[in-house]
Amino acid sequence: MEVVSLPPLVRVAVCGGTHGNELSGVYLVRERLKKKKKEEADTVSVMTVMSNPRAVQQCRRYTETDLNRCFTAATLSAPVSDRTPYEIVRSQELNTLLGPKGTDDAMDLICDLHNTTANMGLCLISYSDADWICLHIYKYLKSEMPAVPVRYIHYDVPLSEAYSMESVGKHGFAMEIGPQPHGVVRADIFNVMKEGVQLVLDWIHNFNSGVWFDGGEVEVYTMVKNIDYPRDAETRTITAAIHPQLQDHDFCLLHPGDPLFLTFSGKTETYKGVEPLYPFFVNESAYYEKGIALSLARRKKWLFHPFK
Ligand SMILES: [Zn+2]
Numbered sequence: 001m002e003v004v005s006l007p008p009l010v011r012v013a014v015c016g017g018t019h020g021n022e023l024s025g026v027y028l029v030r031e032r033l034k035k036k037k038k039e040e041a042d043t044v045s046v047m048t049v050m051s052n053p054r055a056v057q058q059c060r061r062y063t064e065t066d067l068n069r070c071f072t073a074a075t076l077s078a079p080v081s082d083r084t085p086y087e088i089v090r091s092q093e094l095n096t097l098l099g100p101k102g103t104d105d106a107m108d109l110i111c112d113l114h115n116t117t118a119n120m121g122l123c124l125i126s127y128s129d130a131d132w133i134c135l136h137i138y139k140y141l142k143s144e145m146p147a148v149p150v151r152y153i154h155y156d157v158p159l160s161e162a163y164s165m166e167s168v169g170k171h172g173f174a175m176e177i178g179p180q181p182h183g184v185v186r187a188d189i190f191n192v193m194k195e196g197v198q199l200v201l202d203w204i205h206n207f208n209s210g211v212w213f214d215g216g217e218v219e220v221y222t223m224v225k226n227i228d229y230p231r232d233a234e235t236r237t238i239t240a241a242i243h244p245q246l247q248d249h250d251f252c253l254l255h256p257g258d259p260l261f262l263t264f265s266g267k268t269e270t271y272k273g274v275e276p277l278y279p280f281f282v283n284e285s286a287y288y289e290k291g292i293a294l295s296l297a298r299r300k301k302w303l304f305h306p307f308k
Pocket residue numbers: 018019022113114115
């Protein structure tokens with residue numbers, strides 16, 4: 001099989017607090033900012049960034065609008081006035097610092113740290129299913145963290161419409177870890193993130209040092225669609241919760257006819273799709289406002305190129 005060769009990753013950013021109440025990333029970034037690590041300086045320069053300090057200070061996801069939806073080409077180039085929401089102004093500052101998006105000056109890789117209330121283990125979320133850097137890092141995390149479920153989720157969106165922070169880098173992914181309630185830090189989840197970030201940096205160091213990486217096969221989950229809660233036709237309030245048989249069962253294949261919701265009057269609603277798909281972000285608390293009860297993905301296997 002063909003050997004892929006790419007330039008070294010010289011400038012890397014580790015970002016947390018993009019959502020101000022996702023506390024593993026917030027505290028990991030604080031720790032990193034306290035003790036600048038010297039050993040990383042040899043083959044890679046790592047910038048540590050607190051993305052949304054105002055939201056972090058208030059321990060909220062965002063103050064005016066969701067920062068992690070502000071990195072589209074349109075929003076990044078929108079004119080700014082006194083009335084522009086803070087997060088839009090901040091996204092443009094971050095684009096200057098870490099980008100500009102889509103240019104040669106952009107960071108070689110952005111790792112943006114997130115937590116979810118869903119039982120998702122460690123997921124790398126990326127806009128590409130053919131980014132060999134991200135896929136090799138994923139494979140490395142999977143092999144080095146056998147006790148943790150590690151998965152790769154692909155959002156099939158063109159770069160200009162890609163809305164989240166990691167899309168500013170030449171390569172990038174969100175590292176999404178759960179379950180952890182927002183506004184809470186759990187040692188077990190924090191430690192998974194800490195180990196995950198260290199392994200990412202170790203992999204980059206190896207890659208920059210010319211280490212050979214074998215090819216192989218990986219599984220990628222490609223996002224297909226979101227499903228909203230059943231809602232009252234007039235008030236739009238939800239009328240059901242995630243069914244107990246689905247709760248905490250992220251990435252367990254959902255078949256047509258399987259229980260999806262349990263209404264507050266006690267009726268089970270089933271999955272009406274025609275194709276079995278994999279649920280994720282099941283009952284993510286931040287997505288109630290977005291009208292998302294869960295997301296569904298198709299799983300595929302990818303053949304992997306050797307790499308150096
Ligand atoms: Zn988040």
